[in-house]
Amino acid sequence: MSDSRFAAIVIAGLCLVVLGLSAFTVNERELAIKLQVGEVVQTDYEPGLHWKIPIFQTVRKFPKRIMTIEDERPERIFTAERLALQVDFFVKWRIVDSVQYYTSTGGVQQVADGRLSEIIKNAIVTEFGQRSVSEAISVERAELMRDMLETAKSAAQGLGVELIDVRVKQVEFPDDVRNSVYRQMREERARVAAERRAQGGEIAEQLRSTADRERTIILAEAYRDSQKLRGEGDARAAEIYADAYNRDPEFYAFYRSIDAYRNSIGQSGDLLVLDPKNDFFRYLNNKNGAR
Known part of the structure; x- marks a missing residue:
């Protein structure tokens, strides 16, 4: 192989390498920023093929999807009644400002998760500390989560992210206070x-x-x-x-006598011991009722 041909092959290979190092792609699920010597020089890339200067410029990509943080260990917080509770929660969030996200977290998702977890924990402590147990777990549950989200949103803006939802999965009494609380209840x-x-x-x-x-x-x-x-x-x-x-006095006397006969003699087993010539029987002894 002649030297000129070999040189042409080497030059072509170098061009391909440079071309490969200069091109990068961004898909619909990604956010990308271009850095030059550690400084951001371009953002807001549309999905597709893009170019950069090799060695001097680098590209950092971040997920565009909604991400979830789940608390691995329930947090111990206190209510307005100074009762301890264990609160288990999860957070939905996404990146909205890639430059601020990179500046504040270095583009490391674990760092963002940790800082967001602390923000949410502080919001939970604040909101639970203003409510009683009954308000926190039943009466004002929806209002509580809404207030936690609003409290945490303002603090999360400095990270270039947006909090979409904060949910309390479980609220329990710690083992050391559960029995005393149940006894009080x-x-x-x-x-x-x-x-x-x-x-x-x-x-x-x-x-x-x-x-x-x-x-x-x-x-x-x-x-x-x-x-x-x-x-x-x-x-x-x-x-x-x-x-x-x-x-008619005579008829009246006769009627009263008949009535007396009915009441005294008309019952079975009645027994009267009277003189037959007694005035009581005058209408029975004499039809004219003469004495």
Whole structure:
């Protein structure tokens, strides 16, 4: 092989190497920045083929997708009641400013994860510390996570990232305080139950007292009305008897005697020991009722 041909092959190979070192690609799932001697000289690359100066310029690529941070060890925090809780959380985030992200974290995702975890932990401590246990785990759970996200977002902006969501996966009492907390909860429930029973007993006693009073009033009014009606009936009966006697005294006496016979003799097993000539039998002994 001649020297000129060999030189041409070497030159062509060097050109291919330089070309290979100068070209780089960016896909839809990546963000890229170009560095020249450690200084950012270009950002916001569109997906496709791009060029750089070999050796003097380098390219750093970062994921464009949404990433997740999951807390490996539940955090121990304290509520407004000074009760300890173990909070397990996860975070969704993404890079929005590649230059600021590179400047603040060196482009290392582990560094970004660590700093974001600390930001979220501080937000959790702040928000849980302003709420009681019941507010943190039930009543204001949605509001709590919203406030945590808002608190952490402002701190995360300095990293060139955007926090998309912060979620509390699990909230538990630590082993060293769980039994005491459950005991306090049982005592509190027992106190509330005793208070409710006392209130119920008081209301029941009031209802019974009211019912007894109303019963007494109703019976007294009924007895009064019955006595009034009985008196009116007796007066009317006496009036009828007097009127009947005045119209026909003999018939009145006969009717009363017949009525007396019916009431005294008409029952089975009745026994009367009387003188046959007793005035009681005058209508039986004499059809005219003469004595």
